[in-house]
Amino acid sequence: MKVLYVSYEVYPLAKVGGLADVAGALPKYLRDLGVEIDILMPFHKSVDKNVTSKTGSILKTRFMKREISFELYKKSRPLGNVDVFLLSNDELMDSEEVYGASDLGLQAMSFSDAAAGFAADKGYDIVHLNDWHTGLMAVYLKQANANCRTVFSIHNLAYQGTYGREYLQLSGIESRYLDYISEGSDINFMKAGLVYSDKLSTVSPTYAHEIQTEEYGAGLERILSRRDRDLVGILNGIDYSEYDPEKDPRLWVNYGLNSIEKKEINKSNLQLLLGLPKNRVPLFGLISRLVGQKGLDLIEEIRGELVSLPMQLVVLGTGEKKYEEMLRDLQEDHPDKVAVKLTFDLDLAQKIYAGADFFLMPSRYEPCGLGQMFAMRYGTVPVVRYTGGLADTVKEYGLSDHGNGFGFVDYNGESLLEALKKALGVFDHDVFWREVVSNAMKEDFSWEASAKNYLSLYKQTLEVKRNA
Template sequence: MKVLFVSYEVYPIAKVGGLADVAGALPKYLKDLGVEIDILMPFHKSIDKNITSNTGVVQKTRFLKREISFELHKKLRPLGNVDVFLLRNDELMNSDEVYGASDLGLQAMSFSDAAAGFAADRGYDIVHLNDWHTGLMAVYLKQGNANCRTVFSIHNLAYQGTYGREYLQLSGIESRFLNGITAGKNINFMKAGLLYSDKLSTVSPTYANEIQTEEYGAGLEKVLSRRKRDLVGILNGIDYSEYDPEKDTRLWANYGLDSIEKKEINKSNLQLLVGLPKSREPLVGLISRLVDQKGLDLIEEIRGELMRLPIQLVVLGTGDKKYEKMFKDLQENYPDKVAVRLAFDLDLAQKIYAGADLFLMPSRYEPCGLGQMFAMRYGTVPVVRYTGGLADTVKEYGLSDHGNGFGFADYRGECLLKALKKALEVYNHDDSWREVVRNAMKEDFSWEASAKNYLSLYKQTLEVKSNA
């Protein structure tokens, strides 16, 4: 089985969010299961030019009304055991930010066209597409009669890649494919992937059900409901070789299940690093894009009551100005309780995962969520809203024999506050707290099980081919 895994971001080459973590880990585990797999991604401006070599191959678009050429590069060292190919066009990839191009629609469309040619030329059995930036590949592969099947993974349905009529006209997509992928006079890249891929997946079982409803379907719930037989939810994993508290060199002290007490060293050093006084009060970590999706309006709703709780809060992330200002104001007004870093800092993120006592994820919706998995791996107990992958991974302590966290269902500030108060009660009982921390650390969110599920999905996808 020969598979091409296509993603706009791949850790550690280029990372914005959880998609990069998935793309940087899943292919390696699939390779270990015997899958012949390569990764293909754009050559973003921010990528270190010294880690690749130019293959000398020029990959041209085949469908666009205007021909665009890409240089094909290859990473000098495989990612683990997986080869990584990159399509380079400096004119289109003109931003230091992965999604910051002056014309992201044209970039994604032309990349998808050229990538479809790459996949067809190299004879892959399956092309695994990820999120809206690659959605048009499913159409181009069908239109070009490529001898391969497609799997399309939805990482976040809210971001769909909708562009105006001029993109539709430039796309070169034949009229027989257009009815389904338009939204009024616009072209919808996500919808293209949903309609024309052979199989669909998303990143947790609960989210797979949620996106078929009006509340979570972002306008595509009817499309997803029609394709529910082809849709499966497979929980993301995390790379246990990369995220290991016993070996992580970014920590002040390494620890494991038999040495959890050393976690306290990381807490003390983290407090010192971010300017908080050393305190036994629980340190709550929040690492997030600062946007509405992440439930930050609930924090705004209860900010007064939150600051009266016996906690410290460390926040890492960037996003909407209103939330950046909210957290900055909290830091200014409560300097002994709140530390804020408005940045993207992987090193500090690891220190927070290891040094915090609680990890906050009150998301309005969360397709899978990796933060709660990282946190539990490091013995930091999650407090979440039970939605999407958070509902699939966090089990309420006190209600489950192996409770590993705390949460709430109704999207209200008072419910978040109640969940936090319950977590604080348990924190103040040493034996109970030790139990919930150990339960969290014992969870297995490694990629092995998820990779086997994807392998099963690939096999089903090939059966679609043989029965076609």
């Protein structure tokens, strides 16, 4: 079985969010299962050129009304025995940010066109597409009558890639396909992937059900409901070789389940680094894009009650100005309780996973979420809203066997506050606290099980009769 895994971000070459972690890990585990797999991604301006080499090949778009060329590069050393190919065009990849191009729609369309040609020429059996940036590949592969099947993974349905009439006209997509991927005079890249891929997946079983409802379907719930038999939810994993508290070089002190007392040293050093008082009150970590999806509005709703609780809070991330300002104000008003770092810092993120007592994820929706998995790996107990992958991975302590965290269902500040108070109550009881930390660390969210599920999906996909 020969598979091409297509993603706009791949760790460690380019990372914005969880997609990069998935793309940097899953192919390696599929390779271990005997899958012949390559990765294809754009050559973003931020990618280190020293780790790549030119192949000498030029790829051109085949369907768009305007021909665009790409140079094909290859990562010098395979990523866990997986070759990584990169398509380069300096005019289109004109930003240091992965999604910051001056014309992201044109970039994604032309990349998808050229990438479809690459996949067809190389004879891949399956092309695994990820999120809206690659959605048009499903259409271009059909239009090319390519002898390969497609799997389309939804990492976040809310971001769809909708562009105006001029992109529709430029696409070169035949009229027989256009009616199914357009919205009025606009073209919807996500919709293209959902309609024309042979199989669909998303990143948790609960999210697979949620996106078929009006509340979470973002206008595409009818399409997803019609394709229910082709849609599967496969929980993401995390790379246990990369995220290992016993070996992680970014920690002040390494520790494991049998040396959990050393975690306290990481907490003390983290408090010192952040300028927070060094004391035993529980430290909550929040590492996130600072946007409404992530429950920042709930924190704003209970900000007064929050700072009155016996706890400290550290926030790491960037996002909407209103939330950045709200958090900055909290820090200024309560410097002994709140530390805010409005940046993207992988080193500090690891120190927070290891040094915090609790990890906060009060998301409005969360397709899978990796933060809660990282946190549990490091013995940091999650406090979440039970939605999407959070509902699939966090079990309420005291209500379920082997409870590993705390959470709430109703999306409002009062429910969040109740969950926080329950978590704080358990923290104050040493026996219960040791139990919930132990339960969290014993969870296995490694990629082995997920990779086997994807391999099964690939096998099912190969059995699909291809309809033009």
